[in-house]
Amino acid sequence: MGEFVSGFEKLSRIGPCVSIFGSARTKPDEEYYKLSVAIAEKIVENGYGVITGGGPGIMEAGNKGAHLAGGTSVGLNIDLPFEQHDNPYIDSDKSIDFDYFFVRKVMFVKYSQGFVVLPGGFGTLDELFESITLIQTHKIDKFPIILVGTEYWQGLFDWIKNTLLEKFNTISPGDIDLLHLVDTEDEVLEVLNNFYNEYELSPNF
Numbered sequence: 001m002g003e004f005v006s007g008f009e010k011l012s013r014i015g016p017c018v019s020i021f022g023s024a025r026t027k028p029d030e031e032y033y034k035l036s037v038a039i040a041e042k043i044v045e046n047g048y049g050v051i052t053g054g055g056p057g058i059m060e061a062g063n064k065g066a067h068l069a070g071g072t073s074v075g076l077n078i079d080l081p082f083e084q085h086d087n088p089y090i091d092s093d094k095s096i097d098f099d100y101f102f103v104r105k106v107m108f109v110k111y112s113q114g115f116v117v118l119p120g121g122f123g124t125l126d127e128l129f130e131s132i133t134l135i136q137t138h139k140i141d142k143f144p145i146i147l148v149g150t151e152y153w154q155g156l157f158d159w160i161k162n163t164l165l166e167k168f169n170t171i172s173p174g175d176i177d178l179l180h181l182v183d184t185e186d187e188v189l190e191v192l193n194n195f196y197n198e199y200e201l202s203p204n205f
Contacts, residue, residue, distance in 0.1 A: 119152040
């Protein structure tokens with residue numbers, strides 16, 4: 001309960017933000033680290049802040065881009081036995097530590113106006129599918145879910161379409177439209193701007 005209260009108090013003042021997800025293992029010299037920095041900079045230049053999981057890799061790159069562009073840089077950190085440590089690009093008053101994944105995930109969904117998902121592992125997939133499920137079941141309002149990296153996500157996208165939808169009919173045709181597959185920072189912003197030209201920009205309360 002204390003983590004919920006602390007999170008709500010700090011995040012209620014951050015303004016419109018987009019969450020960036022991806023692997024903690026991605027190194028600064030790798031393509032997707034650099035792309036995450038560029039995406040975060042573009043997001044900030046267009047009036048949004050950036051929320052990440054606060055750790056290294058893609059998360060660090062997202063916070064770095066927001067920091068370099070002079071925007072809001074939020075880190076929702078989780079205590080893990082490996083990989084996770086705070087990165088240095090989070091605003092000092094917007095770094096929040098969590099012991100519980102479920103509380104942290106509520107914060108991501110409640111205070112994000114979009115999810116940008118770069119290549120990552122099980123944790124990234126967990127965030128992705130939880131957000132799809134919450135939108136599909138109308139537990140939260142619809143927001144854009146943007147998969148960055150065709151080479152990484154195309155196989156999953158095709159499996160969802162060909163196996164879940166067409167072969168086994170375990171999702172509805174409209175569910176596939178929740179996902180946007182892109183490769184550049186400009187395409188990320190195009191999806192965000194097109195969505196919020198149609199829908200009101202508001203928190204997922």
